[in-house]
Amino acid sequence: MSFAQHHSDGKPKATSPSLQPKSALERATQAAAAAKRSPVAEPSPSLRGAEASPAHSPEAPPVLGIPPQELTPHVRRALKHLADQVSSLKADRARLVDRLRRAEELADRDTLVPVFNRRAFERELNRVISFAQRYEVQASLVYFDLDGFKQINDRFGHPAGDAILLAVGETLAANIRESDLVGRVGGDEFAVILAKAGPEDARRKGTQLAEAISRTEITYQGHRLQVGAAYGSYTFESDDTGERALSRADEAMYANKVGRKIQSL
Template sequence: MKIANPIEGAATAGIRRTAESRPLSRGEARAASAPRSITDTVETLGIPSGELTPSVHKAIVTLIGEVDTLRRDLDAANRRLRELEDLADMDTLLPVPNRRAFVRELNRMISFAERYGAPSTVMFIDLNDMKVINDTYGHEAGDKALLHVARTLSDNIRGTDTVARLGGDEFGVILAQADEETGRRKAEDLAALVRQTPLTINGTQHAVNLAYGTYTFRSDDAPETALARADEAMYANKKAIKGENAVR
């Protein structure tokens, strides 16, 4: 059995204690506190910089340019599509929507009435004596009369209302969130404004006569049905006007 030398053991222990408790030198302390070196890897599109050869870099630059060009082309195509949609909704002669856009808006307002229970009124307008104007002064004067009516209506409605040319000498107006009584009064006011606002043709002022009808639509009405009901009311009004003129 080997017996350890007590003197040697004590010396060894003392050496360990001295090594463990000895304060570090200034240089050793700086070395210990210095941050470890970290090697960063720069990546481009997931490709480490070490693998990014000139040919790969050129291909990436080309690809980015092509993507940017495609994005610009797509934005231009979307803008053009919106422009074409706007043109498709506008009347070809007057600065108001056409029948297509009017029916779509009417459908939207019917859905609004169904959801919120807020009634709205549609007004159907037919100009009288347009044939007389065309035959007497020419079709240019007739177009001027249509423009006169379109502007008069547009200038006297709210931003939530809609005026459109339905075709020929017929116009439609959607009076948003207007019940039967409110819609009827507003329609009377618009018709009176058109009649009372003179149209000048060849230096002579002319009154534009019209007939109109209104219909306050319900949530279960179809757009064409609501428009047909207003059209029927307009024809009843036209007959009444003719009857009054015959009596006079």
């Protein structure tokens, strides 16, 4: 037996420590230590689900630019007080806007008849004229003067005259389109703006409205009262103003009234 064979058979060869196999416990311990050193590393498939850490809840958004950590009870009370003040101001503003709207409506309405007063009517007349000039469309004005109104006032008094005016205003308002406007421009004088109406349309509508006025009847203290109406129509020209248009329509009404008197002789 050789010297080599003697040592080989008598005692096993020593193995280097770095080549010795590791136990399962040791491998698991080292894997856990590696996972702690690298928290962003993807967990092994065997640990997913059971050992994965729960997700963190998202951070709350700031309120009015104030970070959540600064929203102390005192700050929250101040914010609520501020919100209540804003709501109150909004409510006050809405009430004020409504009051202004109603005040404007009252300022535009005739004190007796539910139609525009002269000031508001002239304002709207200028608007319609400007619109007609800008878009090159026709629009007209019809002017009315009541026949027999003075006699009713003289015989039955102003309350009877007021009742006649109210009935005439309601008749005119009930017999025009939504795009047309009615105004009381004098004591017993009314005018109607006819949108998109030429000379022939205005004359035809004037006749229709005058006939409707003559059929209007009221009962006052047991008396049946009626009035007639003379009218004149005018179609706006390119250089017109509201004042000029009213004057031209008034002149046409007066000429019509004189012509009717001459025919009745």
